[in-house]
Structures are given as structure tokens and as C-alpha cells.
Amino acid sequence: MNIRNALSSAVAELKSAGIESSPLDASLLLADVLNTTRTTLYARGTDTLSDGALSAFCALIQRRLNGECTAYLLGKKEFRNLEFLVNKSVLVPRPETETLVETAVEIISKEETAGSVRILDLCTGSGAIAVSIKNEMPKTEVWASDICDQALETAKTNANCLLPANSIQFLKSDLYSELHAMQFSVIVSNPPYIPTGEIGTLPAEVQNEPRLALDGGHTGLEIIKRIIEDAPKYLQENGTLLMEADPRQMKDIAILLERKGFAGVKSYKDLSGRERVIGGAYQERI
Numbered sequence: 001m002n003i004r005n006a007l008s009s010a011v012a013e014l015k016s017a018g019i020e021s022s023p024l025d026a027s028l029l030l031a032d033v034l035n036t037t038r039t040t041l042y043a044r045g046t047d048t049l050s051d052g053a054l055s056a057f058c059a060l061i062q063r064r065l066n067g068e069c070t071a072y073l074l075g076k077k078e079f080r081n082l083e084f085l086v087n088k089s090v091l092v093p094r095p096e097t098e099t100l101v102e103t104a105v106e107i108i109s110k111e112e113t114a115g116s117v118r119i120l121d122l123c124t125g126s127g128a129i130a131v132s133i134k135n136e137m138p139k140t141e142v143w144a145s146d147i148c149d150q151a152l153e154t155a156k157t158n159a160n161c162l163l164p165a166n167s168i169q170f171l172k173s174d175l176y177s178e179l180h181a182m183q184f185s186v187i188v189s190n191p192p193y194i195p196t197g198e199i200g201t202l203p204a205e206v207q208n209e210p211r212l213a214l215d216g217g218h219t220g221l222e223i224i225k226r227i228i229e230d231a232p233k234y235l236q237e238n239g240t241l242l243m244e245a246d247p248r249q250m251k252d253i254a255i256l257l258e259r260k261g262f263a264g265v266k267s268y269k270d271l272s273g274r275e276r277v278i279g280g281a282y283q284e285r286i
Contacts, residue, residue, distance in 0.1 A: 001054055004045035006030065010061045017065050025070045029060045032074050067204030080132040084158050089150035091213045093128040096270040097190055099277045100244045101132045103268050104188050107240050108137050111185050116141065120182075120234065122175055122189035122227060123147075125213055127155030127168070129188055134159075134167050143184070145173040148212060175223075176230050183236045189227055190244040195220035220249060221256075228256050235282045242279035250275045 001009075007026050014022030027038045033056045034041065049057070060073050071077040071092040077084050079093035080101060086092055104119070111117045117140045121130035124144035134142045146152050152170055159168045171178055193216040199207065206214070216223050224243060231241045241262065245253055250267050257265045262280035270276035 002046050002048050003030065003034075003041060006049055006054060006057060007041075007045075010057070013061060014064060019064070021070070025064055026061070028070055029064070029073060030057050033057045033060065067208050069205035069208065072208070077126075079128045080135070082128075082132065082135065082162050084126050084128050084131070085154060085161070086126055087150075087154060088208070089148060089210060090126040090154050091190075091209050093126060096272070096274075096276050097129065097244055099268055099270045100188055100190060100242060101129055101136075103277050103279070104129075104133055104186055104242055105136050107186055107242075108133070108140055117185045118183070118236075119143065120145070120179075120184040120187045122187060123191045123213070123223075124155050124170075125151050125190070127158045129190060130155070130168050131159050131162055133188070134163055138167075141169075142167070143169045143171060143179075143182075145171045145175075145178070147172065147174045148210070151210075151213075175226055176234055179234060183234055184239060185236055186240045186242065187227075187231055187235060188242045191223045191227060192216040193220050193224060193245045193249065220246065221252060224249075224253060225256060228253075228260050228262075232261065232282050232284070238281045238283060240279055240281050242277055244277050247275045250278055253278050 007030060010026040011022045014025060027041060031038050031041045033053050063073055064070060069092055071086050072088060075085060077086050077093050080098060084093055108117055119133055119140050119142045121144040124130050124146045127144060130142050130144035134140060144155060149172065152172055156170055173179060192214050194214045196215055196218055199214060224245060254265050257280050261283055263283045265280035267275040268277040
């Protein structure tokens with residue numbers, strides 16, 4: 001079987017299973033098997049696949065049909081023009097999360113003129129947010145925490161591969177529990193925000209991601225409430241808190257932020273035009 005026919009057959013199988021990204025998934029997986037690029041893959045469409053390559057490709061397609069996401073099968077995912085290692089201990093970085101990084105970078109750019117800027121990434125997972133911020137704003141001091149040992153190891157590996165040594169300080173912590181008296185200019189987080197009852201309705205590939213990083217409790221806001229409640233203790237004067245969340249949660253989160261003393265509460269839209277990030281600056285009440 002040649003490359004073109006193998007791709008066509010795989011795309012048809014994936015489409016029949018309702019996988020919308022079937023052409024992209026199939027080409028990424030076959031390019032990985034052949035250790036080439038997607039561009040080269042299409043240029044070689046009439047080349048015959050070896051039995052070993054075809055067998056390996058079919059095995060990956062079957063795993064994709066069984067609900068494993070392409071990023072886990074490849075062991076990597078691009079985010080902010082950087083290639084991150086991913087595995088089943090971390091969420092796969094998604095395009096909508098780039099909105100969180102973009103917003104943070106914009107705020108940090110203004111803060112840097114006033115002196116040293118210290119950033120905290122809560123629930124860091126793969127480290128995609130923390131690493132991207134440090135890569136784009138190298139003068140910042142970046143800390144990243146997670147409650148999961150395996151996630152922290154993945155984040156450390158990504159930082160070591162993509163940044164100069166010791167660029168980010170990593171800490172195992174249940175949100176703020178191990179931060180003690182530290183304070184930050186900006187706190188960012190992509191926390192678990194899926195309501196427990198909705199997790200079973202998510203696509204199979206999402207359900208295969210770590211539940212700890214998905215499950216936001218009964219309302220989906222339990223972790224977010226904890227982040228907002230304690231954020232003032234760890235924010236410098238007029239420090240900013242930014243969080244990714246479900247667009248349906250934005251009104252409730254805005255109320256929580258305003259009640260806690262955050263000013264200028266604002267939501268930010270992702271590339272699809274949906275409200276994806278929300279935050280504000282904490283102003284201590286007199």
C-alpha cells in the first residue's frame with residue numbers, strides 16, 4: 001500500500017468514528033512513523049509503505065479509534081511555537097489556553113517597567129503556560145506549582161528542554177499551601193473547571209486525560225473559588241489574577257472576583273470568539 005492510500009483509508013476510519021480532525025491526525029501519525037514532515041509525506045504519496053511502517057501506522061490509528069488523543073500517541077504537542085512533551089499525567093495544551101498566555105504577557109509588559117516581576121502558574125501541568133511566559137518574557141521570575149508529582153516532572157523536563165537551566169522554580173503544592181509568605185505580581189492558572197457530572201459526556205480522548213486536571217467539583221467552580229479566596233494573600237499591591245474557565249462560568253466568576261475585592265474584572269476571548277480567560281487586579285479594602 002502506498003502513502004496516499006494508507007492515509008485515505010485511515011481518514012475514512014477516523015471519520016466514521018466521528019473524529020473531526022481525522023485528516024490532520026492521520027497525517028501527523030504517519031509522518032511520525034516515517035520520521036518525516038507532513039509536507040514531505042504528501043510529496044511522497046505514491047511511495048510504498050514497508051510492512052513494518054504500515055503495521056505501526058495501523059496500530060496507532062486503532063489506538064486513536066479507542067479514544068487516545070493524537071498528542072499522547074505522539075508524546076508531544078506544539079504550543080506558542082514550542083514543542084512540549086506530553087503524557088497521561090498532564091492535560092494536552094490547547095489553542096484556547098494561548099489566550100491566557102497572551103493576556104499575561106500583555107500585563108507583564110506593563111509591569112516590567114516598574115521593576116522586577118514575579119509570576120506564579122498554579123496547576124502548571126505540562127508547564128506550557130509557565131514555560132511560554134518565561135520564553136517570551138525572559139526577565140520575569142517564574143514559579144510553577146502542581147499537586148501531582150508526575151505532572152511536575154513533565155513540566156521540569158519541558159523547562160529543561162526549552163529554556164536555559166533553572167529558568168523556572170517548581171514547587172509541589174496544593175494551590176498555595178507551600179508558598180508561605182511569597183507574593184507575586186501576576187498569578188495565572190488553568191485550573192480544573194469541568195463540573196463532575198459533565199466529565200462523562202466529554203469526548204473519549206478528553207476523558208482519557210487526567211481527571212485531577214479536569215474535575216472542578218459539583219459546579220465546576222470549587223477549585224476556582226479556592227484560588228480566588230486566597231489569592232489576595234499572595235498578590236502584591238494591585239497584583240493581577242488571571243484564570244482560564246468555561247465561557248458559561250464567566251458571570252459567576254466575575255461576581256466572585258468583585259466580592260473579594262478585585263477591580264477592573266474583565267474577560268478575554270479566545271480565537272473562536274468565546275470568553276475563555278477572566279481576571280482582575282486586587283485592591284486591598286481599607
